[in-house]
Amino acid sequence: MFDSPFRHTVGSFAMPLATSNVTRRTFLHSAAATLGSSLTVANAQAEGISKQYARLSRRGLLGKVVVETRVKDRKIFTEGPAVDARGIVHFTNVPVEKILRWDPVRKKLSVFRTKSNKTNGLLFDPAGRLLACEGGAGRVTRTDMTTGKITVLANKYDNFPLAAPNDLALLRSGTLFFTSRPGNPDPTKGNPNAVYQLDLGTKQPGGRILHRVLEWKNIQMPNGIVSSPDDKVLYVIEAHPDAGHNRLIYAYHLDRDDCWKAPRTLINFSPGRSGDGMCIDAEGNLYVAAGLHKTRKTSETLDTRPGIHVVSPKGDLLDFVETPVDTITNCTFGGKDLKSLYVTCGPYLLSIRTRIPGKAAYLPKS
Numbered sequence: 001m002f003d004s005p006f007r008h009t010v011g012s013f014a015m016p017l018a019t020s021n022v023t024r025r026t027f028l029h030s031a032a033a034t035l036g037s038s039l040t041v042a043n044a045q046a047e048g049i050s051k052q053y054a055r056l057s058r059r060g061l062l063g064k065v066v067v068e069t070r071v072k073d074r075k076i077f078t079e080g081p082a083v084d085a086r087g088i089v090h091f092t093n094v095p096v097e098k099i100l101r102w103d104p105v106r107k108k109l110s111v112f113r114t115k116s117n118k119t120n121g122l123l124f125d126p127a128g129r130l131l132a133c134e135g136g137a138g139r140v141t142r143t144d145m146t147t148g149k150i151t152v153l154a155n156k157y158d159n160f161p162l163a164a165p166n167d168l169a170l171l172r173s174g175t176l177f178f179t180s181r182p183g184n185p186d187p188t189k190g191n192p193n194a195v196y197q198l199d200l201g202t203k204q205p206g207g208r209i210l211h212r213v214l215e216w217k218n219i220q221m222p223n224g225i226v227s228s229p230d231d232k233v234l235y236v237i238e239a240h241p242d243a244g245h246n247r248l249i250y251a252y253h254l255d256r257d258d259c260w261k262a263p264r265t266l267i268n269f270s271p272g273r274s275g276d277g278m279c280i281d282a283e284g285n286l287y288v289a290a291g292l293h294k295t296r297k298t299s300e301t302l303d304t305r306p307g308i309h310v311v312s313p314k315g316d317l318l319d320f321v322e323t324p325v326d327t328i329t330n331c332t333f334g335g336k337d338l339k340s341l342y343v344t345c346g347p348y349l350l351s352i353r354t355r356i357p358g359k360a361a362y363l364p365k366s
Helices: 024-033 049-054
Strands: 062-070 078-083 089-093 098-103 108-114 119-124 130-134 139-143 150-154 165-170 175-180 194-199 210-215 222-227 233-239 247-253 264-268 275-280 286-290 307-311 317-322 328-334 340-345 348-354
Touching: 049 264, 049 317, 062 317, 078 130, 078 328, 078 340, 078 348, 089 119, 089 340, 130 165, 139 165, 150 194, 175 222, 194 222, 222 275, 222 286, 233 275, 286 328, 286 340, 307 328
Parallel strands: 078 119, 119 165, 165 222, 275 328
Antiparallel strands: 062 348, 078 089, 089 098, 098 108, 119 130, 130 139, 139 150, 165 175, 175 194, 194 210, 222 233, 233 247, 247 264, 275 286, 286 307, 307 317, 328 340, 340 348
């Protein structure tokens, strides 16, 4: 029987964007907007996570679970942790529209922004600017942390408002990928659940060009998204709570022309709760926030255990640590050595020391 380590180690508690195709590269990245064969549960199976628990021998990749702070708002759903160059953890409380800040040295929790438009995913770019998925406003923004100026990077596609941007990944080239959900599952009506690509490093006369690279039914309910340390693989979580839909992680090899049509299924969480958010270490292992303590009126079972799952690039479960309450949502690396994993989980911001540091991109330059 798998022995949960947590039982023994609890710590103290704007503008419209152009959408035309201009090069072969951008054409390939946007080609998947034409619906092909559906990627269904039946043809996208990898080994179930529940089978991997039974043979898991912990490798010491994850340390003790420590409670950093507790949020005490009237409604709580924490999400989107991101760490700035000073080591300050930013994360969101979606239902009350706040972006919070936690100083792990001074042990101080403060409010960075109110009326955040139900911001979910956060990410600092190399220049130290805060990228945010403002799901309530249907837009992705960038905040200059010195001046406070907010720039809208994306808010429309084909003259329809975006659905609800959820999470994002930034490549060294300046290419930004973000997931959007929940949208209209009918691709003929507005903007469906989708994954978008925005090249921040290039700008055409009409604005930056936004591409929809995946949409329903090629992707059913996209959630967490992250790129490999060499930016050659893009990982996307499918997290649909309804029966008969995908709960897994896809790996898209960006150096292949058919990458959007032929993803590799890394790991399958069905019939349990899928991953929500994730981050990646310097060796390419994923740290996935997944699972439930209690069922929640969906078809999700308790087969996926609640906590952080370390998954290799081959899809093997390398380590697992249980988290204390529902609902675990996301994680990121921080600390001067990038070995502090910060986790949003119910009302808590947790931390876990890791053996392997996060990939270098998690440390902004300023």
